[in-house]
Amino acid sequence: MSAYIIADVTVTDEAQMKVYREWSTRAMQEFGAEVLVRGGRIEPLEGGWHPQRVVVLKFKDIATAQAYYHSETYTHARTLREGAGSIRMFAVEGV
Numbered sequence: 001m002s003a004y005i006i007a008d009v010t011v012t013d014e015a016q017m018k019v020y021r022e023w024s025t026r027a028m029q030e031f032g033a034e035v036l037v038r039g040g041r042i043e044p045l046e047g048g049w050h051p052q053r054v055v056v057l058k059f060k061d062i063a064t065a066q067a068y069y070h071s072e073t074y075t076h077a078r079t080l081r082e083g084a085g086s087i088r089m090f091a092v093e094g095v
Helices: 014-030 062-070 072-081
Strands: 003-011 034-038 053-059 085-093
Touching: 003 062, 014 062, 014 072, 053 062, 062 072, 062 085
Parallel strands: none
Antiparallel strands: 003 053, 003 085, 034 053
């Protein structure tokens, strides 16, 4: 069953976040992630949630999504992100 990582991103330092994105992209490529959403216009519909930026990645399964998150490359990306913003992220199985 496919799995998705969904992230709600708030950027406070665009230059530093750009460096994070370079490394996170490397990790995505290593684990075969399909980028479904990475930025773009957001239209809140209900519930009072107003994210600044949303990312949705598709993986072949939940184990691969978890391996991506815990990988050496993505762990390095997370250290580069420190001070560049905040992220709320989760993995979910789906179709």
